[in-house]
Amino acid sequence: MRKALVLGASGGIGSALVNELVSRGTEVTAVARGKEKLEKLFGDKNNVSVVQGDALIEGDVLKAVQGMDVIFHAVGFPYQVWKETHPPCIDIMIKAARKYEAKIVMADNVYAYGKQYGQPVSESAKKEPHTKKGKMRLQMENALKESGVPVLIAHLPDVYGPNAESTMLHETLKNAVVNKPANFVGDITKAREFLYTKDAAKAMVELALRDDTYNQNWNIPAAHPITGKEILEILREETGYEKPVRAVSKSMIRLLGLFNPFMRELVEMMYLTEEPVVLSGDKYENIVGPLPRTPYREGLKETISWLKEKEAETAAV
Template sequence: MKNAVVLGASGGMGYALVMELVSRGFSVTAFARNEKRLKELFGHIKEVMIQPGDASIEMDVKQVCKEKEFIFHSINIPYPEWTNGHPIIMKNVIAAVKEEGANLILADNIYAYGKQSVPVTEEALKNPHTKKGKIRLQLEKMVQEANIPYLVIHFPDYYGPNAENTYIHFTLSQILQNRSSQFVGALNLAREYIYTPDGAKAAVELALTPHAYRQNWNIPGAGTMTGHEFIGIVREATGYRKKVMSVKKGMISFLGIFDKMMRESVEMMYLTEKPVLLSGSKYEREIGTLPRTPYEKGIRAAISAMKKTSN
């Protein structure tokens, strides 16, 4: 039986990776800081071993990665902690990968690409203009220079079951409480989102493909969707009839006066004004058909998961 560890297993993509690996017959270790959350998510699944720990502590990472063939890194931390936190975590992960002779699969976002005007291929020049984009590029270079088998997989914004730290979850949580709700960005702008189970399927397929290593891969969503289209799907699924307000950069900037997280979010608002779209042509040419769950089906699944969690 193949074995893997998912670092950041309690997050949206981490949860999806654990479930996809289990469905493919892997023995999986789920690693995150919050033991209670890990037990809630995976305590009922016999193929999953739960191991809480802190990825900023080298021995915690080395211990959980011991004798693992595949190490999936999907850890995210709050924006204010990125400058120091992410490089330390990556250093620890790389050390564990080297010690075990394992394969590293990094679930990355699109920040390192910076501003782009056409669907982005893996060959696109990365010239990030934001602090967080530069940090993501720094992490990518650390991996590429480490002389290890790696995959760097770029995803757009997440949505899906247990993907809680996302724009879509923010809006859905208000709607399911039948409150007036907010949508981050212009409602008439088409943007791209990845349904986390689709992203996990693509990531595990790449992990099982030997010739895919030491490369970057873009995994796009199921086309684009405007805020109006998203709200329409949600209204049909829930019967919600209240107003949805668009929250734009000016409001986030104002909130940033009082809140550090909002202050750190301002520079990323360019993605809600001129979205970066990914090209999946390399994956489809070299691996196969991309998993593309229609937005209506994926959003209904996310709503269903949120309702179960709240009960």
């Protein structure tokens, strides 16, 4: 892979992908709607070309894909506009990949798996999503698989890390770093997976570099499931954080949804905080090798450091 395009390059997964690709000698075109943020993230990197573009504008995507070997889809849209954004985004990306004979690697979540019980979920598990968002993710997956384009779909649990702001764990971390009372979305005693973005990027790029990994789904699990209580213990030890943290339940989310469109759309996904989908990484480790598994303490320390730098920059403006 000599050249790669990252759509959604300014987000948590997108920016981690850009950095991982560059570290492996790949020339990267980083695309997002905000050029200023792209310049700030990658302006000092010789192997990165930053391009202001919109993944929903066909002309922007077609222009950016020319000469690329692989398109990395890391585009995120707000929950409340998924229906209007994700399907056309996938259609545009497929059209561009066909025209320029590029492969597609998509960073996906676990929604398409629906409710799963018992042991860690393998890629062969039957997908029977029961939510609107899960059904849409499965629709996107099927469209990619039926496109005739070489496709690699990576299923990721909830993520955290630098630039990963539209995440459940960010709701806790953003207040903790400024020593304010914080919210934790879901049961604080329930063990769930939180994947460090750098680990996700390392595994996805490793898969993308191989020829035998396409036209398949791959699970990329976190280091291990962890409870909110354990995360808070790490935060308090690393930062001295002493403020109270409120566990936000489904009923509280539903109430907040009366005033907040994002919270209204989050309600149906709260099952993942009550009955977590835990991914099996056996397929990856049996075929590719050991999964990247950054310890939570290390990943949280790096994320906290990024949040503090961002807070200092905001205060200086």
